[in-house]
Amino acid sequence: MIRLGITGTDTGVGKTIVACAIATGLRRRGLRVAAMKPVETGVAPNDDMRDGARLARAAGGLLPLSVLSPLTFPDPLAPFAAARRVGAHVDLALLDHAVRTASAGADALVIEGAGGLLVPITAGASFDSLFARWETEVIIVAANRLGVINHTRLTLAAARAAGLTVSMVVLNHPSETSDTSVQENAELISELEAVRVVELPWLSDPGDLERASELILEPVIHELERSGRPLAGR
Numbered sequence: 001m002i003r004l005g006i007t008g009t010d011t012g013v014g015k016t017i018v019a020c021a022i023a024t025g026l027r028r029r030g031l032r033v034a035a036m037k038p039v040e041t042g043v044a045p046n047d048d049m050r051d052g053a054r055l056a057r058a059a060g061g062l063l064p065l066s067v068l069s070p071l072t073f074p075d076p077l078a079p080f081a082a083a084r085r086v087g088a089h090v091d092l093a094l095l096d097h098a099v100r101t102a103s104a105g106a107d108a109l110v111i112e113g114a115g116g117l118l119v120p121i122t123a124g125a126s127f128d129s130l131f132a133r134w135e136t137e138v139i140i141v142a143a144n145r146l147g148v149i150n151h152t153r154l155t156l157a158a159a160r161a162a163g164l165t166v167s168m169v170v171l172n173h174p175s176e177t178s179d180t181s182v183q184e185n186a187e188l189i190s191e192l193e194a195v196r197v198v199e200l201p202w203l204s205d206p207g208d209l210e211r212a213s214e215l216i217l218e219p220v221i222h223e224l225e226r227s228g229r230p231l232a233g234r
Contacts, residue, residue, distance in 0.1 A: 002026070002108040002224060004167070005136035007117045007127055007159075009151035013143040014172035016051045017206055018216065019112040020058035022139075024209040025217035026108045027060050034102035035059035035110040036068045038095045038130075039121060042076030055112060058209060063102060070098045080120035090121050092130075099134050111136060117158050128162035137167045137227070139220070144171035144199065146181040152189050167223045169195055170216060173202040196223055 006019040016037075023035035035055035043050040045065070052069025059068075071090060073082035083090050103109050111134065113119075113127035120126055131138055138159050142152045152169055159166050171186055186197040198219045203211060 001103065001106065002031075003103075003111075003134065003136040004109070004220075005111050005113060005127070005131035005134070005138045005164075007113045007131070007138055007140055007155065009116060009140065009142040009148065009155050011115045012174075013141050014170075014174060014200065015112050015141045016054060017203075017209075017212055018139065018141045018170050018172065018200065019110050020054055021209050021212035021216055022220055023055060023058040023108075023110045025213035025220075026110075027058075028213075031107040032062075032105060033059040033108045033110065034063060034068065034106040035112075036098070036102055037112045037114070038069065038098060039071045039073075039079045039090060039114050040069055041073045041079055041082040041114060043072050044074065045072045051112060055110070059110070067098050067101050070094060078119045079114050080122055090125075092122065092125060095130070096133070109134075109136070117155055117162075128158055128164065131164055132162050137165045137224075139167050140169045142169060142171055143174045144178065144182050144185055145174070146179050148181070148185050149188055149192075153193060156193050156195065165227070166195055167227070168219060169193075169197045170200055171197060172200045175202060178202075 006015050008015045023033050027033045037052040040052050052065055056068045075082045075085050079090055117128045118126045140155050142148045186199055190197040198216050
């Protein structure tokens, strides 16, 4: 089974676009896909445009949001802080159960984290430990702009320290304009870190998952097959 964890170097760097594009592409290759965002903050459970709902649609809408995105909190904070603000806590056993349920019968599981890899989910757990617990390979999404080399290298170091395998880095262009660093960022990260780097150009329509999938899916598939994960369902 393919198990991918999508994390970012920061919030708002394009994790959901990348996760939805991967889920869409894998589904259209004939795979049964479950796409999740186990914890989401700053949203209402019934918001049709929240990340968890977008992921569910990208994967084909076969499972309810109670499984794919079971925990939501209203304040746009780190999950640990958002839960504490409303007098609650993140139940890791509930998240484990959701992941097991989503995985059952699926060929591919795509899990989008909240914020970056070390954002606290509980006092003792962040998505580095959760991705390790759920045995996912990791795709790091970063905004292609000045500062991304440092941000990406820090995230790579954290992932490797947690024993995670990083399949690739996706450099997302968050706007139509860019600074001069974008000409060098991908090459330098790849050279310094020995990791595959794929660029996702600015999309005028962030909902154009067809285009996003075309641009990033083949490199994802290549890295999966190179690491011995042949794709079923083709």
